[in-house]
Amino acid sequence: MPELPEVETVRRGLVKKLTGARIARVEARRPDLRFPLPEQFSERLSGAVAGPLERRAKYLILPLSTGDDLVMHLGMTGRFTLVGQTSVDAPGSYIYPTGGQPVHDHVIIHFDDGRQLVYNDPRRFGFMMIVPRMARAQHKLFAHLGVEPLGAQWNAEFLAERGGGKKTNLKSFLMDQRNVAGLGNIYVSEALHDARLSPNRLSSSLADRRGRATVRAHRLAMAVPAVLEKAILAGGSTLRDYRQSDGRSGAFQDNFQVYNRDGKACLREACGGAVQRVVHTGRATFYCNRCQR
């Protein structure tokens, strides 16, 4: 589910509400998510005051007054919902089975003002870790992450340098978090369509013989942030599980040009092609083989 726009939407929805809040205790309703939850989880967070929530790649990072960072990843189905007296309880924040009890609410962070940050994750591919802030950049989660596509280092020259020497295709190149941090299966397909580039094209075509950025690298460098920013403005994409931190769905799924549109007409004006579904390294890719070359 959550790629960069979804994680960023969650961050924006929570940052003002969490900054300055003091954690009273942490309730872990099971010992693990994808990985075991941190040892002494509640003890290490209790009493800490939250700083401004950050995002790096698809990670949410809550800086704490203790000098630790609470690092959180939503996996495929993770969801954060802020509930309690000073926030709005949106209907649909939880998954309610027929019995009426919320299920898959695995971690609840209780703040001393009575609010609760509830982490719900049916598939439990998400995780939480506590990392000392001084060691964050060297931590294995962060040490090898690539460039932020909405950051200052993102440009055609970076794409040429990073992709120019590789023989992999553009889909796999863009999906690899060591190259680009935060893209996922939806937005790679959408950005490649926007850039009119085939996912099968080799990443080496981002550089010319001298290693300079090609016109294709420039198109891709423009398309990726354009698609991501539109998606953030729409509150992300909800296929099934994803919700914003107030419980609302995203809306960008209504703007998909190719994702999940297998067999339908390409939406590019005057293209006339049809959207194809293929598989790259085990993941579905959608593209128009008429206008994407």
Place this chain on the structure above:
DNA sequence: ACTGTACCCTGTAGGC
């Protein structure tokens, strides 16, 4: 250093 596959886990959609 690459690629492909299996796997982690639950829920849902579709075929029969």
Place this chain on the structure above:
DNA sequence: TGCCTACAGGGTACAG
């Protein structure tokens, strides 16, 4: 209505 299979936004660990 049921059963079975395939597939889903994430990432990792292997084998080749």
